[in-house]
Amino acid sequence: MPRPTPRVLLYALPLFILLGCTTRPSTRPPSDTERDALSAAADGQFDSALRVARMYQAWNDPRALDWYARAAATTPRTHRSTGAEEQLGRLLERGRLDSSDEPQKPEDVRFKPSPRKALRWYQSAAYHGSPYAMSDLARWYERQGDMAGALRWRLRSAVYMRELYKLDALRQATHASTEAARLAPDQPSTNATIARIQRRAARGDAEAQVDLGALHEAGIGMPTDMREALRWYQRAGEQGNVYGQYFSGLALGRGSKGLPKDETAAAAWFARAQAQEFYLAEESYWRRAIAPPFFIFE
Incomplete structure (x- = not known):
């Protein structure tokens, strides 16, 4: 059996990392909306998986992470696949599913911020061609105080964007x-x-x-x-x-x-x-x- 290439491992790694995330399981009984969305997602299509991901995100349900990962993994890949990867990076870096900058109430916390896991998703999006992920990576490295890494991605973004x-x-x-x-x-x-x-x-x-x-x-x-x-x-x-x-x-x-x-x-x-x-x-x-x-x- 052939060994997986480093590039294949780079893309697969975020999925394995995400599976290791510890999140608080939902105890909410499924609604008709949820059942319909999950049933439709059985087709394995990007739009169906993205619909479930956004549904769970709106409900502050950490299962959104898994469904964004499923959307990113659907084939054939398009620019929208990288959008799902970028979203995972942002959610994991922030450690929350909403877009607010206000402190979360303890009962609303679903998972902890994970800059390293976020990095894997930003990298996957960038190496699949996302110019937005290039900028995300430049900012990520700047926040980490890694100016060499920030320089790399600022240069790449600037070359592409002219x-x-x-x-x-x-x-x-x-x-x-x-x-x-x-x-x-x-x-x-x-x-x-x-x-x-x-x-x-x-x-x-x-x-x-x-x-x-x-x-x-x-x-x-x-x-x-x-x-x-x-x-x-x-x-x-x-x-x-x-x-x-x-x-x-x-x-x-x-x-x-x-x-x-x-x-x-x-x-x-x-x-x-x-x-x-x-x-x-x-x-x-x-x-x-x-x-x-x-x-x-x-």
């Missing part, structure tokens, strides 16, 4: 490192965080290779260089990293100064990312993503 112009504060903070890299491009960065990314990328860490490509694309800690960015994206993509594949497609599909547009090559990279259920790599999505924007911020 919002690199919003990272000017980072460019200013790393200006000295950028100038040093301009004078000595073959030397390690003078910025400790970027130097660590460079070392890990050179050792073959695919995630760090994507990070380094994004730093080259954004011009943070080093001069902007799309050819070098693409080189690192492709190195990650050849190792099977879905962001390396997707960003290679974006770089080639959009084109830029010093990097001619090549839609055929881009489509090949998008196809590889789509094969990993990264929904943004579906043709209808990537064609919109590479289309020229109304405004270009340099």
Whole structure:
């Protein structure tokens, strides 16, 4: 029997974690609404499972967590599947099913906050292509005080959204490192965080290779260089990293100064990312993503 791949384990892990959640069982007798919803959910469809999840969430019933997980696991996957994963991440991080910020009454508490379990669901959504989960992860790492993790996901979100112009504060903070890299491009960065990314990328860490490509694309800690960015994206993509594949497609599909547009090559990279259920790599999505924007911020 073949062994499961690390990527399969990444997606399966949140389900196993959720099964281990201890929640207060409901003693409320089932209503006709509940029986009808559960009966309809026997079809195994996303909409049916989501209806049950939202029903239980409205009733402050922790079984909502299980039904959001069931919705996320339905096939075929779509962008809505990642929405269920994101919702699980937010609920688990907050430790409550309502949207209020007021303190909960003791009798209303159904489960404890679990930032680590939330992280697994945010990651699953992000590695299935959700741009919202990219932002969720950036905020999650910021709240944990992990600035390297926050940088990774801020960069990835900005690359996809064409919002690199919003990272000017980072460019200013790393200006000295950028100038040093301009004078000595073959030397390690003078910025400790970027130097660590460079070392890990050179050792073959695919995630760090994507990070380094994004730093080259954004011009943070080093001069902007799309050819070098693409080189690192492709190195990650050849190792099977879905962001390396997707960003290679974006770089080639959009084109830029010093990097001619090549839609055929881009489509090949998008196809590889789509094969990993990264929904943004579906043709209808990537064609919109590479289309020229109304405004270009340099």
